[in-house]
Amino acid sequence: MGATSHQRILVRAAKSPMRAAQARETLDKNLIGTNSGNLIFSQAAVRMLTTSHASVSTDIFNAKQTDAGWINERFDHFVIPLANAFRPDFSDHLEQMSACIERLKIPVTVFGVGAQAMGEGDPAELAPLALHVRRFVGAVLDRSASIGVRGEFTANYLKSLGFSSSQVEVIGCPSMFLTDGVERIPVRAPELTPQSRVAINLTPHINGIREMAERHRKAYRNIRYVAQDSRDLRIFLQRGWDTPQEDLDGAPITPRDPILAPGTTAFYLDPRTWIHDLADVDVAFGTRIHGNVAALLAGRPAYVLAHDSRTLELARYFEIPYTDVSGPRGVTDINAAELFASADYAAMKSNHASRLRTTCAFLERNGLHHVYEPGESPSTFDAAMSALSLPAAVHAASPTRAAYRALRRRLRSKKR
Numbered sequence: 001m002g003a004t005s006h007q008r009i010l011v012r013a014a015k016s017p018m019r020a021a022q023a024r025e026t027l028d029k030n031l032i033g034t035n036s037g038n039l040i041f042s043q044a045a046v047r048m049l050t051t052s053h054a055s056v057s058t059d060i061f062n063a064k065q066t067d068a069g070w071i072n073e074r075f076d077h078f079v080i081p082l083a084n085a086f087r088p089d090f091s092d093h094l095e096q097m098s099a100c101i102e103r104l105k106i107p108v109t110v111f112g113v114g115a116q117a118m119g120e121g122d123p124a125e126l127a128p129l130a131l132h133v134r135r136f137v138g139a140v141l142d143r144s145a146s147i148g149v150r151g152e153f154t155a156n157y158l159k160s161l162g163f164s165s166s167q168v169e170v171i172g173c174p175s176m177f178l179t180d181g182v183e184r185i186p187v188r189a190p191e192l193t194p195q196s197r198v199a200i201n202l203t204p205h206i207n208g209i210r211e212m213a214e215r216h217r218k219a220y221r222n223i224r225y226v227a228q229d230s231r232d233l234r235i236f237l238q239r240g241w242d243t244p245q246e247d248l249d250g251a252p253i254t255p256r257d258p259i260l261a262p263g264t265t266a267f268y269l270d271p272r273t274w275i276h277d278l279a280d281v282d283v284a285f286g287t288r289i290h291g292n293v294a295a296l297l298a299g300r301p302a303y304v305l306a307h308d309s310r311t312l313e314l315a316r317y318f319e320i321p322y323t324d325v326s327g328p329r330g331v332t333d334i335n336a337a338e339l340f341a342s343a344d345y346a347a348m349k350s351n352h353a354s355r356l357r358t359t360c361a362f363l364e365r366n367g368l369h370h371v372y373e374p375g376e377s378p379s380t381f382d383a384a385m386s387a388l389s390l391p392a393a394v395h396a397a398s399p400t401r402a403a404y405r406a407l408r409r410r411l412r413s414k415k416r
Contacts (some may be wrong), residue, residue, distance in 0.1 A: 123384030151313025201291030207330025
């Protein structure tokens with residue numbers, strides 16, 4: 001396939017999977033790239049590429065033009081796992097990466113990038129991005145056989161910009177192959193009762209999000225809110241009282257919401273502990289695509305509340321049960337028991353191996369070895385992960401009485 005006998009691979013990642021960072025360091029150094037879901041797909045990419053043919057390093061989360069020389073000197077291949085990178089507020093980062101890639105003399109492979117628009121996705125929303133995306137994709141394709149995208153919406157968007165079908169491959173996201181959990185998921189989810197262990201994940205600014213969380217908190221005594229954003233971690237560590245108001249405004253849940261009580265929350269600093277703990281729940285659901293992927297990797301049924309094109313196209317590609325909540329009512333009418341009563345995981349399970357073969361073929365076409373080749377195995381990576389002592393989940397702490405009064409004063413003054 002044109003790969004060198006031993007490759008030095010650089011993978012874009014916020015942190016190495018082998019780095020066991022505590023909560024404060026994770027927050028201060030932004031080792032999750034503002035969202036812990038980033039760790040799942042970057043770790044999956046590293047695991048898949050850790051073969052006898054390669055030395056895999058992680059660095060340069062936001063590569064710039066000045067990084068090109070360093071990358072050229074030390075590496076043979078630059079692999080860039082991405083999520084919803086084709087969105088307006090990421091355009092500056094796209095420009096920085098493009099400037100870097102244009103100066104690289106080594107192959108560059110983009111692994112699972114997606115476009116983000118509202119609902120089903122209207123390419124017109126992405127019009128301001130056209131020049132940025134053309135530059136980025138063009139630079140990548142000058143150094144690769146094709147670009148891997150998350151779903152059909154992104155593939156059609158790139159084709160509308162003039163890229164051909166042979167240059168754009170739908171491969172989903174590497175995160176779904178981090179474990180063999182999908183194989184262990186039952187075809188039907190268990191019936192939910194008030195005692196069911198339910199994990200919920202939430203995204204800000206979706207209509208009815210707080211009301212839905214509170215409704216399900218009351219319905220399920222063993223509910224667990226799994227948070228993912230840096231602002232959530234800051235609220236957990238600072239109990240919300242010294243947290244900037246913009247963080248409180250932007251979070252889906254704040255200290256005034258009962259679901260943030262001690263014992264009902266978790267923020268994971270590493271995918272391994274995240275997946276391990278979710279093996280103890282009955283089901284997981286919510287608006288976070290990688291929050292639900294984590295449950296699937298743990299072998300537990302998950303249900304996606306798809307609120308934009310990025311979550312929708314990935315749920316469709318992997319055939320994860322989902323409901324489109326991008327309309328004006330948002331999640332107002334969502335009832336987890338009804339969702340899981342109708343959820344069927346047969347198609348997701350039966351087509352999973354085929355999707356893995358699609359990803360492997362993409363890597364091979366782009367000159368990369370992987371752990372699913374004959375004679376290779378993910379056991380080396382898995383053994384190294386098992387030997388690590390990783391930090392446990394961070395939980396929301398109980399506030400002091402004085403701190404609680406201070407927060408109430410802040411909230412009252414804001415309403416005036």
